[in-house]
Amino acid sequence: MGPGGAADTLLSGACVLFTLGMFSTGLSDLKHMQMTRSVDSVQFLPFLTTDINNLSWLSYGVLKGDGTLIVVNAIGAVLQTLYILVYLHFSPQKRAVLLQTATLLGVLLMGYGYFWLLVPNQEAQLQQLGLFCSVFTISMYLSPLADLAKVIRTKSTQCLSFSLTIATLLTSSSWSLYGFRLKDPYIMVPNLPGILTSFIRLWLFWKYPQKQDRNYQLLQT
Numbered sequence: 001m002g003p004g005g006a007a008d009t010l011l012s013g014a015c016v017l018f019t020l021g022m023f024s025t026g027l028s029d030l031k032h033m034q035m036t037r038s039v040d041s042v043q044f045l046p047f048l049t050t051d052i053n054n055l056s057w058l059s060y061g062v063l064k065g066d067g068t069l070i071v072v073n074a075i076g077a078v079l080q081t082l083y084i085l086v087y088l089h090f091s092p093q094k095r096a097v098l099l100q101t102a103t104l105l106g107v108l109l110m111g112y113g114y115f116w117l118l119v120p121n122q123e124a125q126l127q128q129l130g131l132f133c134s135v136f137t138i139s140m141y142l143s144p145l146a147d148l149a150k151v152i153r154t155k156s157t158q159c160l161s162f163s164l165t166i167a168t169l170l171t172s173s174s175w176s177l178y179g180f181r182l183k184d185p186y187i188m189v190p191n192l193p194g195i196l197t198s199f200i201r202l203w204l205f206w207k208y209p210q211k212q213d214r215n216y217q218l219l220q221t
Helices: 003-023 026-036 045-064 067-090 094-118 122-142 145-154 162-182 185-207 214-220
Strands: none
Touching: 003 067, 003 162, 026 067, 045 067, 045 094, 045 122, 067 094, 094 122, 122 185, 145 185, 162 185
16 A cells, blocks of 8 residues: 555544544433433534434435445434434423424435436536535534624633534544545535634633633632
């Protein structure tokens, strides 16, 4: 294996490792729901949108024949579906959860029908599906901007997760490099906002350091 092949293998492994690490941050919410038997302080929409995003990129990976995309998004879709099922189990508003899930799944199925039935040319399918995945991913990366505005307004980063910020930065960077190596703008471009927003979050963590837990401070005195 040449240097280029070795570099591609390492980059592919980094994409898998960092992305699964980012997906696994939802395990803390899963543990919280199981321990409290409630969904208090747990947001449902990120699970659902990430699941749809995984299924869309999984389709793109299958169409493109990219094993890295297939592995990452297949595992991601399974994890996000697990989070959704646990949320549904403990949620007192099951009807609203089911309605949101059914609506987005319906849109996804309509998209599948359009791409596979009305766009017979594989190259056109790849371009249009790639564009859809790119726009959806960019919108997900930009959606937390409201939280960043809240941080600046309140001068507190308590609502931000430092570990998720690092995971997002590593994941976005690795996928941007992966897309660059493949000369695939649909993979490279949508991950650039993830890098940008991660650096903004890191700057906010530096400017507004999170306060230590009061119980921890008492132990130190």
